[in-house]
Amino acid sequence: MKKPYLENVNPFCKALTVLISAVLLSFSYSVWLNLLVLGLSLTAVAIFSRASKKKLFLLFLPVLLMAVGFLITGLLYTGPKAAGYTGSIGIAAMSIGSLYNGLQLGTRIFAFAGLGILFSLTTGAQEFIVSLQQQAKLPPKFAYGILAAVHLLPNIQKEYGNARRALQVRGIFSPFSLKPVFVMFVNAIRWSECLAMAMESKGFSEEGQRTNYHETSVKKLDVIFTVSICFCMAAGVVLLR
Secondary structure (H helix, E strand, O other): OOOOHHHHOOHHHHHHHHHHHHHHHOOOOOHHHHHHHHHHHHHHHHHOOOOOHHHHHHHHHHHHHHHHHHHHHHHHOOOOOOOOEEEEEOOEEEEHHHHHHHHHHHHHHHHHHHHHHHHHOOOOHHHHHHHHHHHOOOOHHHHHHHHHHHHHHHHHHHHHHHHHHHHHHHOOOOOOOOHHHHHHHHHHHHHHHHHHHHHHHOOOOOOOOOOOOOOOOOOHHHHHHHHHHHHHHHHHHHHOO
């Protein structure tokens, strides 16, 4: 089955696009640009990926809470230079300037979150690390270490649950106890040592020439994707002031 367009873009190019777009966005204070970035990001995820709509909604809930918090902060704690008094919230004067400042802060959270959601829901962790190793020349030691940690996370979570249940059976567990965490870390260290010895026994060396099971490459469409998105973001920063 053919992957949707966003999931077929080279992960390193996609990460570079999101990073450059975020840096460019940080120079803009336009509410409209923030909303435009959010809308385009969510639309792209919904149309050009296989991301679950439920997962997208659950990811967006904490972002909504943060945006509302920044909006209220901008409303209540804008400096006294904001002019155009229109009313009050409690004892704090609300002005047109403070309202716009709150909208800037709130929509900026939306914009950055939209870029992050665009990347996270369309990029696999293993594909991203492999792309960093092959395109960004990440040392194999770090690449395989990160991949090992990612693949060990389910086992670590399971071990934490087993440790909690074992302590509960003995009647020595409390909700704030750190004993399950200690057991979890001890086993994680043991697993990492076993994994390191297994790799050494199989002849792993970062200095020697190695082939790759998964090959990633930068195609012409990947370059077009990065250049076009960054150009549009730069144009938006200049035009939507």
